[in-house]
Amino acid sequence: MATTSLELLRDGALLTLVGGALALDRRGAFQVMVSQPLVLVPVLGLLMGQLETGLWLGATVQLLWMASLIVGASVPPNETLAAAVIGAAVLLYGRHFGVVDETVNALAVLAGAPVAWIGRWLDIRLERENLNLCMRADEAARAGTPFVLARLPALGLLRTFLAESALIAVGTAVTMIALVVARPLLGAPEVKAFEVVGFYILPALGLAVAMTTVRRRRALLLSAGSFLLVLFGIRFLEGP
Amino acid sequence: MSANGAVLTPASPAALEPRVGRITLLRVLWRSFFFQSACNYERMQNVGFAFCILPALTRLYQGEDLKRAMARHLEFFNSHPYMTDALLGATVRMEEDLAAGRTTEDRILSFKATMMGPMAAIGDSFFWASLKPFAAALAVAGVFSDVPWAPLVFLALYNMFHLILRVYGLFAGYRMGERVFEKLYQIDLVQFSDRSHYFAGVCIGVSGGLLVDRATRSEAALGQNLEAVLLIALVLIMFQLLKRKITMIWLLYGFTLLCLVMILGLNSFFPLIER
Amino acid sequence: MNPFYRVDNRLVHGQIIATWMPHLRLQRILIASDAVPNNPLQMTMFRMAIPQQLQFEALPIKNAARALAARTYGNERVLVLFESVTDAVRLFNGGNPFAFLNIGNVHHAADRRRFTNAVYLSDADLEQLKGLMDRGTRVEIRSLPTETPIDLRLALSEVR
Numbered sequence: 183m184a185t186t187s188l189e190l191l192r193d194g195a196l197l198t199l200v201g202g203a204l205a206l207d208r209r210g211a212f213q214v215m216v217s218q219p220l221v222l223v224p225v226l227g228l229l230m231g232q233l234e235t236g237l238w239l240g241a242t243v244q245l246l247w248m249a250s251l252i253v254g255a256s257v258p259p260n261e262t263l264a265a266a267v268i269g270a271a272v273l274l275y276g277r278h279f280g281v282v283d284e285t286v287n288a289l290a291v292l293a294g295a296p297v298a299w300i301g302r303w304l305d306i307r308l309e310r311e312n313l314n315l316c317m318r319a320d321e322a323a324r325a326g327t328p329f330v331l332a333r334l335p336a337l338g339l340l341r342t343f344l345a346e347s348a349l350i351a352v353g354t355a356v357t358m359i360a361l362v363v364a365r366p367l368l369g370a371p372e373v374k375a376f377e378v379v380g381f382y383i384l385p386a387l388g389l390a391v392a393m394t395t396v397r398r399r400r401a402l403l404l405s406a407g408s409f410l411l412v413l414f415g416i417r418f419l420e421g422p
Numbered sequence: 423m424s425a426n427g428a429v430l431t432p433a434s435p436a437a438l439e440p441r442v443g444r445i446t447l448l449r450v451l452w453r454s455f456f457f458q459s460a461c462n463y464e465r466m467q468n469v470g471f472a473f474c475i476l477p478a479l480t481r482l483y484q485g486e487d488l489k490r491a492m493a494r495h496l497e498f499f500n501s502h503p504y505m506t507d508a509l510l511g512a513t514v515r516m517e518e519d520l521a522a523g524r525t526t527e528d529r530i531l532s533f534k535a536t537m538m539g540p541m542a543a544i545g546d547s548f549f550w551a552s553l554k555p556f557a558a559a560l561a562v563a564g565v566f567s568d569v570p571w572a573p574l575v576f577l578a579l580y581n582m583f584h585l586i587l588r589v590y591g592l593f594a595g596y597r598m599g600e601r602v603f604e605k606l607y608q609i610d611l612v613q614f615s616d617r618s619h620y621f622a623g624v625c626i627g628v629s630g631g632l633l634v635d636r637a638t639r640s641e642a643a644l645g646q647n648l649e650a651v652l653l654i655a656l657v658l659i660m661f662q663l664l665k666r667k668i669t670m671i672w673l674l675y676g677f678t679l680l681c682l683v684m685i686l687g688l689n690s691f692f693p694l695i696e697r
Numbered sequence: 698m699n700p701f702y703r704v705d706n707r708l709v710h711g712q713i714i715a716t717w718m719p720h721l722r723l724q725r726i727l728i729a730s731d732a733v734p735n736n737p738l739q740m741t742m743f744r745m746a747i748p749q750q751l752q753f754e755a756l757p758i759k760n761a762a763r764a765l766a767a768r769t770y771g772n773e774r775v776l777v778l779f780e781s782v783t784d785a786v787r788l789f790n791g792g793n794p795f796a797f798l799n800i801g802n803v804h805h806a807a808d809r810r811r812f813t814n815a816v817y818l819s820d821a822d823l824e825q826l827k828g829l830m831d832r833g834t835r836v837e838i839r840s841l842p843t844e845t846p847i848d849l850r851l852a853l854s855e856v857r
Binding site: 465498500536537540542543545547550551600606607612613616 | 707708709710711712713714715736738739741742743745746747748749804805814815843
Binding site for chain 1: 455476661663
């Protein structure tokens with residue numbers, strides 16, 4: 183595919199900024215869930231003209247981190263940032279190097295997954311940094327200056343946006359380099375092996391994680407029932 | 423909007439009372455979407471709470487009273503972001519009462535402190551632990567059966583509850599003040615969250631069925647019905663390992679490694695795939 | 698470990714209902730506090746937040762110690778919640794010594810030292826907890842069941 187490195191950079195910057203903006207939704211602003219991998223990766227896919235890739239990848243990544251809960255002061259891995267990196271890498275590789283397959287997906291997930299934990303570390307750092315916003319709010323209360331207090335959330339958001347966008351940019355660059363270097367080195371057996379990872383291991387792990395979010399034992403029986411119904415239902419409808 | 427506009431128009435005795443008005447409430451509502459933008463570890467969402475209620479405070483107070491009111495709402499606060507709108511509404515009403523001399527500062531502080539824990543319990547278990555996984559499982563099943571607008575269904579379903587609770591919560595809270603908990607009692611989100619797990623269970627089962635079906639038909643497929651059985655076994659093994667506190671990331675790399683070693687190892691003895 | 702003893706100054710909140718309840722497969726939540734049973738609003742809110750299939754009760758510390766020591770709840774899986782370290786120690790000394798204590802959330806305050814992002818303990822708290830540990834109680838700091846617990850004895854010996 184004939185694309186210049188300038189176009190690659192432009193697309194990378196676009197995905198980083200959109201990813202960073204949507205990532206604010208995870209905690210700081212709105213929380214209407216556009217930061218969920220299920221929504222975020224298809225949005226990036228739409229921007230790169232690869233909606234279908236984005237949909238499947240987003241759904242798989244969603245399952246993998248389905249069990250992470252934000253409750254109280256505990257900080258879970260940041261699945262949004264991992265999804266942005268994995269999604270951006272796969273989409274950029276597909277658009278600029280012309281390869282879209284399960285092997286690329288599997289490699290990107292394996293290379294991008296640690297970003298969730300780096301993101302967790304970043305979240306903790308940011309909340310520590312926010313202590314100075316708290317101090318400034320106290321000062322504003324002492325001085326009786328409401329407009330100073332009213333500015334602080336925007337500062338918090340700006341800081342989060344810059345830090346998270348930077349992480350997305352670096353993470354995507356590293357994952358892209360890994361893909362560009364590793365993918366052509368793989369021979370047919372290795373490609374096959376990673377294809378099996380993409381087709382079997384990732385979805386199976388995602389389902390297992392999703393099952394742990396179901397709290398009732400009887401609801402798990404319902405899962406098993408509907409699973410068998412769908413699996414054999416499809417075969418039955420198609421006939422022999 | 424002047425800070426003391428409501429006080430300066432004595433049309434009737436009731437109008438003498440400090441009131442914040444609908445537009446101020448709408449400003450509080452808008453700001454509540456940024457409730458968690460300045461979370462910190464010492465007092466959690468305190469800056470967010472003060473920021474959200476600020477439009478009401480500046481309408482009710484001036485000078486020293488305003489300083490005191492700002493400091494009052496910068497105390498420790500930690501609750502669920504969506505449930506907080508009901509608390510914000512109720513707190514605005516209590517602040518009006520305080521400005522009119524009908525309640526005390528302590529009562530506002532203890533009301534917030536009492537409500538935040540249980541409200542977080544209801545919100546966390548309803549939104550984070552129930553509605554989100556359920557709506558996501560439904561949409562994932564949709565994506566796997568080639569419905570491209572499934573993520574939109576996720577957003578619509580989730581935000582229907584989210585936005586109604588925020589808007590209704592704020593206004594009901596304002597109307598009822600401290601007695602807002604009675605309304606929450608009627609909605610009974612707790613029982614609903616319990617039931618949503620059954621729906622989520624079905625959706626996850628459907629996703630599983632679709633995924634296994636797709637995998638057994640793919641070009642990468644190794645055999646026929648055998649691998650459906652293999653995949654089911656794989657899911658159950660992983661589920662058991664997750665239950666035994668082995669984290670997802672270890673399983674991801676562990677099983678990948680296992681898979682690579684097995685396929686490449688087997689292939690070097692029985693070369694089925696040519697280089 | 699049954700009953701499960703936990704210090705959490707938010708008492709019943711999201712972590713309890715969304716994570717500990719399924720993890721411990723709880724059947725009862727007991728709040729040991731002198732203030733909570735006398736606060737009707739708080740009692741209503743807790744009853745609302747706890748799913749119906751769970752028993753819920755709040756007792757003054759003296760009564761809670763008596764009920765627990767007498768094994769009133771048999772084999773029921775019980776979570777005992779305290780608002781503060783002091784309350785936990787009072788229950789311990791009130792005739793119900795327990796072998797294990799979880800510290801989930803203790804807010805920041807001026808005289809408290811940071812152990813995790815959710816747990817800040819004062820010197821007075823630490824003195825009391827050392828008393829418990831000297832009598833054989835294991836004290837861990839852990840907000841969620843999925844976190845790696847921090848053993849307080851080890852954490853303190855690392856500081857020295």
